[in-house]
Amino acid sequence: MKLTAIGPFVLVLIASCTHVVICSSNGNYADRLALLEFKKAISLDPHQAMMSWNDSTHFCSWEGLVGQISPSLGNLTFLKILVLSANSFSEEIPMSLGNLHRLQILSLHNNTLQGKIPALANCSKLTDLLLANNQLTGQIPVDLPQRLENLDLTTNKLTGTIPDSVANMTGLWMFSCAMNKIEGNIPNGFANLQGLQVLRVSINKMSGQFPQAILNLSNLAELSIAINNFSGVVPSSLGNSLPDLQAILLDENFFHGHIPPSLTNASKLSFIDISNNGFTGVVPSSFGKLPKLSLLSLQLNNLQASNKQNWKFMDGLANCSELSALSVAYNYLRGQVPDSVGNLSSELQGLYLGGNQLSGNFPSGIANLRNLVTVSLFENNFTSVLPEWLGTLNSLQVLQLSDNFFTGLIPSSFSNLSQLISIDLEQNQLNGQIPPSLGGLQMLQALLISSNNLHGTIPKEIFRIPTLVRIPSTLGNCESLEIIELDHNFFSGSIPTFLGNISNLHFLNLSHNNLTGSIPVALSGLQFLEQLDLSFNHLKGEVPTKGIFTNATALRINGNKELCGGPLRLHLPKIVIPLAIVLAFAAVSAVWFFRRRNQKTKAISLPSLGRFPRISYGDLVRATEGFARSNLIGKLFRDEKVVAIKVFSLETRGAQKSFIAECGALRNVRHRNLVPILTACSSIDSNGNDFKALVYRLSIMVDVADALAYLHHNHQGSIVHCDLKPSNILLDDNMVAHVGDFGLARFRSDSTGQSFADSNPTSSVAIKGTIGYIAPEQGEDVLASVRDTGAQILQSVLSIGLCCTKTSPNERISMQEAAAKLHGIQDAYLRGN
Structure with missing residues (x-):
């Protein structure tokens, strides 16, 4: 595999400093050859770092490079330090590195190495093994150097x-296997690692009670067991047992x-x-005794505070002069925030009190915290007006005040917060107008002000903020809004459909943005819309045909290369149905449709059987998204019915007759296990060609035999399907079957089998059907085929996955008997037999 060099490596040969003393010339020669082999594995040297790897310079002075790790390095028997970190080495770590008996440091971190960790037991002098940030698999070896x-x-x-053998490394001061898929608990033998200072096992699949072995690690400075499945109670003596602890991460476990x-x-x-656990009680007020405390995250627990005594922890934290972030969000803190919050460290950048x-x-104490970057008070019961002094917090970037009961005006002083990125004021009781001065916030990306009592016009200055990337959803609630001009910005995503709710809208300009998707049909319902400019975006799909879209002089949609359709006066490309898709629909004349058994579906009312709805070619195009293969099931916009649409490829010989035959066969028949036709479409497509399609209604299946029994015996004259196969059987939401596709059906009213299309003198006498599914009556007379269809039914049902037995060729059974047999098989199947 060839690798592109992305940075240098360092190959340190400390042994070479005394090489002349301890090695013979033969040893020098062997090391030189090993390094030359290593050089051969390098595929690219863009910086010519290996120019020195020649006879003019002693190999001890050669510089290194990036590439695959050559097994030849295992021949450098005097190598003590090998550092190949921060490169793009891939594939496996050579097993030959296990031969480096004098190796002390092996650093391969920050590469893309794969495979298992090689056996390094013979590297008895190895003290540092650094393999972080690779793609190594397998388990942690049990025979690592002690x-x-x-x-x-x-x-x-x-x-x-984690192997128990790790506990035998008595000199271990740092152990980390964080961000892997390690299971189990920390071995009890870890209690013997008296020199361990750093223990990181976060982001794994470890479980069990709090590891008791940790309590014996008195020199531990960092404990990180976060994002695992540990549970139980954290030992009350933890702080006494670990007096040198500097960082503790227990978050996202199940401690209580x-x-x-x-x-x-x-x-x-x-x-x-210790966030995201189940801790209860109050926040210890003694946290104020930690003079070096920088971050305290207690969020997402069950902590409580309901009186002055419970809030004493806030008073104590005033002594933590280095505190930069405090989060007690999503707990059960009640009442007013004490004024002592203003005595917190001047270094505080993040204050998170939301979700209480x-x-x-x-x-009011927040006014003293002038270095705050984030203030989060969302989802509480705060009242009163928003103070103007918020505009003095010059470092503020995120202000989250949603879901409260704040009243009054949006402070105009917000315009002073030049670093502000996000303002969330949703779900409050603010009133008045949006200050135009907010348009001066040149870094603002999100302004969320929905569900308030604001009124008046939206200042045009708001839409000149260059970093604003989302059209505010609150616009849909502005029923009296008449003009929206959001052009020449960086808005992305689709055009919101809620714009169609602004009934008084006269002018809408969304041009010169990065909008994608289709044009909402809802815009065509705006009665007072006089000008619509959607030009120079990335819109695609069919243009609506009503309302403003019929007025070519009031509509601008140029600069959107993938728009099509629409009124003729727009001169857009017509919708073209690829021939391959049409042929696919002709070949696969029915579709399978089912959902998971436990999925809940709404009942759909059947249309009136006395009147067939009028369906146009355009309706079918929209229902199937241009007859896309991924949309074999269409949904008609008129009544939101889920339907199956059969499109006839009229270029195929006999397609016209098949269309007539199917209409004739299903014109007067009605049965719960026959696919009912909603309507037929006989029209022309967008290219002026003939177009014919049938629109079926989906219902349910296993009842194929019932359907055929009805066709053969319970109708005025027998109908023989002649093309029964899996693709002609439809499954509905409840996995019930419906027989469809009567293009080859024959009608028997007396002793002859007359096809619905046989009246046409050009009818072909060739065998009809599909390879593998040709009806037996093609080789016998029609009466025999009617008797033999019982076996055909069982074979076809077998082909769609039902469990059944096949009748012998000489056995003649009626359709009623076939139906009864199938029902018996189905009942046995459902009982688990």
């Missing part, structure tokens, strides 16, 4: 459990009980994340 001090396997695809107050005895703690039951006025 002198390892630094073992980093982060971000691979390793499985299995109280937060251990002893955590505050680990006075070096700076990073605490907080009430009262907007917390």
Whole structure:
């Protein structure tokens, strides 16, 4: 495999410094040859880094490169340090590296290495094995060198459990297997790793109670077991057992009980994340004893605060002068936020209080926190007006105040927040108008103000914000809005259908954006729309044909290369049906349609059988999205009925007669297991060619025999299908079958079998049917075929997956008997026999 060099590697040969002393000339020669073999595995040297790899320079001074790791490196028997990190090495780690008895450091992290970790037991002097950020698979080897001090396997695809043998590496100070697929728990033997300082097993599939072995690791500085399936109670003595702890990550597990107050005895703690668990009780007020605390995330738990005593933790946190982020979101905190929130560190950048039951006025203490980047108070019960002093928080980028009861005006001082990216004021009781000054927020990407009591016009300045990328959904609620001009921006996505709800809209300009999708038909219903400009976007599909779209002088849609159809005066390309698709529909004359058995479906009322709805060619095109193969089932826009549409390929010989035959066969027959025709379409397509199609209504199946029994015995004159096969049987939502496609059907009123199309003098006398499904009556007389259809039924039902037995060729059974036999088979199948 060839690799493109994306950066240099460093090949360190510390042993070469004393090579002359400890090696013979033969040893020098062997090492040189090994490195030359390594060079051969390099596929590209864009920076000419390997020019020095020649006879003019001693090999100890050769520079390295990127490429595949050659097994020849296993011959560098005096190699002590091999660093090939941060490159694009791929494939497997050579097994030959296990021969490097003097190797002390092997660093291969940040590559794309695959396969299993090789056997390195013979590398008895290895202290650092760094394999992070690769694509290694398999399990962690049980025979890794026991002198390892630094073992980093982060971000691979390793499985299995942590071997007990890792606990025998008594000199280990860092162990990480985070971001893999490791299962089980941390081995109890880890209690022997007295020198362990960093333990990272986050983002795996580990489970069980809190690992008790951790309590014996008194030198541990970082504990990360987040995003696993650990459960139970966190030991109350955790902080006492780990006095040197600096970071603890227990988030996204299933721990419950109280937060251990002893955590505050680990006075070096700076990073605490125990979010997304089931902790209960109150937040310990002793957190204020952690002078180095930088991040405290307690969100998504069941913590409570309902009185002044419970809120003491906020008073204590004022002593944490390095606190930069505090989150107690999504808990059960009630009442007013204490004024002591304003005494928090001036370094605080993130304050997250959302998803609680907080009430009262907007917390006034926040005004003192001038370095805030994010203020999140959403989903609470705050009242009062939004204070103007919010505009003094000059570093603010995200303001989340939705789902509260804030009243009054949107502060005009928001215009001072030049760094603001997102404002979320939805679901409040704000009134007044949108301040035009918000148009000065040149970095704003989201302005969410729906579900308020705002009124007046939307300032045009809002739509001049260059970074605004989404058309506000609140526009649909502005019924009195008359002019919308959003042109020359960077709006993306589809044109919102809610624009069709603005009944008084006169002018709509969405030109020169990045809009995609089709033009909503709802826009054609705007009675007062005088000008519509959708030009220079990326719109596609058929243009509506009513309303504003009939006025070519008021409509601008140029610059959208994939639009088609529409009124003739627009001179757009017509819809063209590929011949292959039409032929496919002729070949596959019916479709399979089913959904999962447990999927709930709504009942669909049948149309009146006395009147056939008028369906046009355009209706069928829209129902099937241009007769796309992915849309064999169409949905008619008129009545939202799910239908099957059979299109006849009129270029095929006999297609006209087949259309007439099927109409004749199904004109007067009605049965629950026959595919009923909603209507027929005999028209011309967009190219002026003849077009014929039948629109079927879907119902249910296993009852194929019932349908044929009805055709043969319960009608005025027998109808013989002559083309029964899986593709002519439709399944509805409830897995009930319907027989369709009567293009070869024969009608028997006396002793002759007369085809519905036989009256045409050009009728072919060739054998009719499909290869593999030719009806037996083609070789016998019609009466015999009627008697033999019982076997045909069973064979066809077998071909669609039902369990049944086949009658012998000499057995003659009636259709009623066939139906009864099939019902018996079905009942046995449903009983599990």
